[in-house]
Amino acid sequence: MLDIKKIRQDFLILDQIVNDEPLVYLDNAATTQKPQQVLDALNDYYHTTNANVHRGVHTLAERATAAYEASREKVRSFINAKSTKEVLFTRGTTTGLNWVAKFAEEILQEGDEVLISIMEHHSNIIPWQEACRKTGAKLVYAYIKDGSLDMDDLRSKLSPKTKFVSLAHVSNVLGAIAPVKEIAELAHEVGAYMVVDGAQSAPHMAIDVQDLDCDFYTLSGHKMLAPTGIGVLYGKEEILNQMSPVEFGGEMIDFVYEQEATWKELPWKFEAGTPNIAGAIALGAALDYLTELGMDQIHAYEQELVNYVLPKLQAIEGLTVYGPQDPSQHAGVIAFNIDGLHPHDVATALDYEGVAVRAGHHCAQPLINHLGISSAARASFYIYNTKADCDKLVDAILKTKEFFNGTF
Amino acid sequence: MALSRLDSLYMAVVADHSKNPHHHGVLEDVEQINLNNPTCGDVINLSVKFDGDVISDIAFAGDGCTISTASSSMMTDAVIGKTKDQALELADIFSKMVQGEKADSQKRLGEASFLAGVSKFPQRIKCSTLAWNALKKSIERSEM
Numbered sequence: 001m002l003d004i005k006k007i008r009q010d011f012l013i014l015d016q017i018v019n020d021e022p023l024v025y026l027d028n029a030a031t032t033q034k035p036q037q038v039l040d041a042l043n044d045y046y047h048t049t050n051a052n053v054h055r056g057v058h059t060l061a062e063r064a065t066a067a068y069e070a071s072r073e074k075v076r077s078f079i080n081a082k083s084t085k086e087v088l089f090t091r092g093t094t095t096g097l098n099w100v101a102k103f104a105e106e107i108l109q110e111g112d113e114v115l116i117s118i119m120e121h122h123s124n125i126i127p128w129q130e131a132c133r134k135t136g137a138k139l140v141y142a143y144i145k146d147g148s149l150d151m152d153d154l155r156s157k158l159s160p161k162t163k164f165v166s167l168a169h170v171s172n173v174l175g176a177i178a179p180v181k182e183i184a185e186l187a188h189e190v191g192a193y194m195v196v197d198g199a200q201s202a203p204h205m206a207i208d209v210q211d212l213d214c215d216f217y218t219l220s221g222h223k224m225l226a227p228t229g230i231g232v233l234y235g236k237e238e239i240l241n242q243m244s245p246v247e248f249g250g251e252m253i254d255f256v257y258e259q260e261a262t263w264k265e266l267p268w269k270f271e272a273g274t275p276n277i278a279g280a281i282a283l284g285a286a287l288d289y290l291t292e293l294g295m296d297q298i299h300a301y302e303q304e305l306v307n308y309v310l311p312k313l314q315a316i317e318g319l320t321v322y323g324p325q326d327p328s329q330h331a332g333v334i335a336f337n338i339d340g341l342h343p344h345d346v347a348t349a350l351d352y353e354g355v356a357v358r359a360g361h362h363c364a365q366p367l368i369n370h371l372g373i374s375s376a377a378r379a380s381f382y383i384y385n386t387k388a389d390c391d392k393l394v395d396a397i398l399k400t401k402e403f404f405n406g407t408f
Numbered sequence: 409m410a411l412s413r414l415d416s417l418y419m420a421v422v423a424d425h426s427k428n429p430h431h432h433g434v435l436e437d438v439e440q441i442n443l444n445n446p447t448c449g450d451v452i453n454l455s456v457k458f459d460g461d462v463i464s465d466i467a468f469a470g471d472g473c474t475i476s477t478a479s480s481s482m483m484t485d486a487v488i489g490k491t492k493d494q495a496l497e498l499a500d501i502f503s504k505m506v507q508g509e510k511a512d513s514q515k516r517l518g519e520a521s522f523l524a525g526v527s528k529f530p531q532r533i534k535c536s537t538l539a540w541n542a543l544k545k546s547i548e549r550s551e552m
Contacts, residue, residue, distance in 0.1 A: 342473035375449040
């Protein structure tokens, strides 16, 4: 069991009044808050360790390098990669997916296909649109059924022409969880690479990339207690060895001559320029924090919140929840609309009740179009949210309905 | 209850325009301007008919929140029958108003002046200016 009271003490930002109401932060799918331990790690780094990595002989440089590489090991352990060679630090999920799509450009040929789903985030659509446009490959979509990925549709669209399958592990709108282990097997059967966008899964459940047997897995630190600007791309070692670096410059080279250069070995050949050292170290602190709580416990607790709040939302007259209607199939990200009310108006009203939610297309315009709506409101939960937060959300929605029904 | 503070934004006149928008639709035979608010998904489709220098007819369609729809409706009321220069001047007055400037000239906006309260809701300024930006673009195009 998680001790939520104790957890909340680590997040000073949560203890504040907005618009005369206590803050209820339910925009965790956009970014999570950071615990004191992560802020301390950042602060300590700049107070005691700051130096550039992999290039100095002095003590601080050695200390910074050791801390940076220790974080890589923490990531390796967190996702159970075979080796730290498979753990590349990036700016975030977007960078990771762009790097994989650049690799795809070297492989894809006219007539080949890339299979994604209609519920992808723009960061798992546009890099593939570009790769397909440049190579003449075709971007193919699997659609949804009952709010989740339609596996029959996905199976029917897999063929030997499919060279990459790239899917969100958890949809940032529908909260649907894709069976990526099963899909990786199907992808490998037709000879395709399996890419998993883990931005919405890594913060919320135990991840074992060897068990999933995916070829690539990406995550964003800021959605799991770490600062913005740090993320991870995992790739299987044998594939990363075939992959060319996307960026070139300092840090990633072995020997440089006037007309050519050779690259460092993995993982450094991908990390050109001075990396986000402080961010990587703070990500390590975030992973320590999550690991200490236990990812299985975190998952169970969030499921408990969903089991509690989803039926209450579904019971509100005129409210539509998107995605799976069964709480056990729905992750802690819940998009909804209220009949006759625009989600922006809803989000403004909720904000005046202290409840922070997002409204808009959630960087998933093709999905929003597919659902036949123009936008939606979205509440998303994390380890510091409580059942009281859920009650406040429901109560604020009811008040919002009342407010607008009076005059609107 | 903090929601009551929303009254300065969601006034009855705003509700009326949002529920029953004026000049709603599409005009035939004129170039249409499509603008969106990429951060939130509001979309406006604006058609403006010019008779020489004068806005002789105007209509809007699209999809937006209460503020965006009401502002579009109020904008069409404000600029119909005006010259391009007068309309651009009104757009400027409106833009300054929703950013918090106070001026007597705001009366010239007609009912659109009721959106002055938007300045207290910085996240919603873009909702209110979408229609006016579409108008400016439409006037720009007509000069090309």
